[in-house]
Structure formats: C-alpha cells, structure tokens
Amino acid sequence: MSFVVPNTLKGFGVTLKQVFKKPITQQYPEYKRPVYPRYRGRHQLKRHENGLEKCVGCSLCAAACPADCIRVVPAENTADNRVSAGERYARIYEINMSRCIFCGYCELACPFDAIVLGNDFEISEYNRDDLIYTKDILLAEPIKKVPVADRDLYDTPIPYYKDHS
Template identity: 55%
Template sequence: MPDRAPDRAPATSGGEKGLAQASRGGEVERSAGRSAAPAPAGRRSLLPAPGQGFGVTFAQIFRKVTTEEYPEVPKVTKPRYHGRHVLNRHPDGLEKCVGCELCAWACPADAIYVEGGDNTEDARFSPGERYGRVYQINYLRCIFCGLCIEACPTRSLTMSNDFELADDNRRDLIYTKEQLMAPLLPGMESPPHPMRLGEDEKDYYLAATQRGETP
C-alpha cells in the first residue's frame, strides 16, 4: 500500500490567511495597548470625594458676585459687536446703497431681500445708476455673521452695537429700509435730490477715501 500523507490542515485561501494574520496583529496591538496604559493617578487629598465636590461649591460663596442691572442699566458692548444693521448715507444725504444685491447673495441664511431701482435726474437717491428701492432684513433668520458687510462694495451696510431685537411679533422682526436707514445728520438733505459732492459717483467714492472710509 502506498504511504499515506501526513495529516495537515485543509488549504486556505489567501483572503482567509490575511484575515487570520490581521486578527493576530490586532490581538498583539490590543495587548500592547493594555500594557502601555498608564496606571491611574492616586488621590492627593485626604478628603472623601463628596467633600472635594462641595469644596468647589463653598469656594464660590466668597467670590464677588457680578450682577448686571439690565435693562435699568444698559449693557455696554464691545466696539466691534455685531448688532443691528445700518444703511449709511453720504455727507450730502444720498444713500450709499446702489441696489447691487451682493449682500443678499452673500447671506448664508437668506435673511436679506433687496430690489433695486433706477435713478433719474428728477429722482436721485444714490450717486450710482441704481439704488435700493426695497431693502428688508429678516432678523428671525439673521445669524449676525457679517458676511453681508464684507460683500458690500460701497460700504453702505454696516452693523451697529444695538442688540435689543427681541419682540413677540414675527412680522415686527422684519426690518424695512426706513428702519435701517441712518438718520439725517446736520448738513444732510433728504433724498431724492441732485448730487452735491461732484458730477458723478467717482467723486463720492474719492471723497470717502480722503475721509478715511472704505468705499
């Protein structure tokens, strides 16, 4: 009779060998990780754990309490605080907004709605060819990120320090152009009126640069 081959394990495929090697490697890594884990640090205090917890509470009793008497005493915000928006004017009273709608496109919350209108010689609201005929900001959506400020090419839209925007009516939190426009300062004339600072809009932006503003 021919000699029988010695008993051996059945042949395995390459994939099964790889899984077996990976499982063995994982076991080695886990065992190495367990051995390399640092020992828990010993407690340095002789007080029991509840006593340490109440110690933090008792330590706060002797600290000075900061009390803000709002709304009797208005809160002072930081100079660069992002609050309610303002539509600015040129020194002669014309609006800086040219109705380009870039602020509405840049708004990630879709909180700004703008409709542009054309200026005429009889009714001029801004130095450019167009002006913001309709301007609305929905403060139920606004996240005060300031991207609309960065997108404005004429520095028309800025943000004030006014943060008191709470209301119990959703309709009242949609601010219109009349609510957002900056007030008329002494020497300003309410538009529409002809341009006072120069013959075209370039004179307005040049004058703004000379005053240190960003057009």
C-alpha cells in the same frame, strides 16, 4: 462616613467663602455690558455726507447672505428723483432679522460700506412680522445706544466669569 463630615464641611466652607465676595451679577437692562468694538449687532444702512444713500441696489449683500434673508429691489435714479450716488438705488431693501445669523457677510460683500452691523443687540419682538426690517427702519439712526468697550480690551478680553475679588 468618616469622609462625609470633612467633605461636607469643606463644601460649606466653599459656600461661606462666596457669601463674603462681591457679587458679579449685572442687572440687565439697567446695566448694559459694553460690547466689543467689532461686535455684530443690528444692521444699519448708511448715507453719504450729502444725504444720498450709499446703497446702489446691486444685491451683492443678498447674494453673499447664507441665510437668504436680504431682499433688494433696485430702481433707476432719475434727474428728478436722485436717491443714491450711483445709477441705481434700492427701491426696496429688507432684512428678515428672524433668519439672520449675524455673520457679517453682507457687510463684507458691500462695495460701498452701505450696510453695516452696529452694536444694538436688543432686537427681540413679540410679532414675527416686526422682525422684517424695511429700508426706512435700517436707514434711521438707532435709538438705543449700546456702550462699546475700550478698544484696548478687545484682544485681551476679561472673561465675565473671572473672579474680580
């Protein structure tokens, strides 16, 4: 019993100490914590500066995907319908985001930097079908802008749980 009171007081002391500390809770979604520069979020399909799509429908990304969530159906470019800079383009390009594990292998496998993983992490949906991203969705500029942390912090990230007081 004699140990209980000091230990209890010690416990209260720890609690009391926290009361006067600045809270580190961040109010999401009002505040979005910056992601690190190499964060792997929502995919984007890229275009060349002249507007042609970088993707040539080679399916290397689909072959590299361990979750088997990329579907590419290629078609030939023609003089009347040139979509990409190569011989072929992706007539259909889909990613099933509900299966994606954000490993980034698709980005690594692509010889033309056509598919990249961006910063957006707000990709939840109410409907499972909405998680199948079509080519139009992937080619569109992302609406949500997620802040990116200072690159200098990347190699020495400050853990979010660190005591900032």
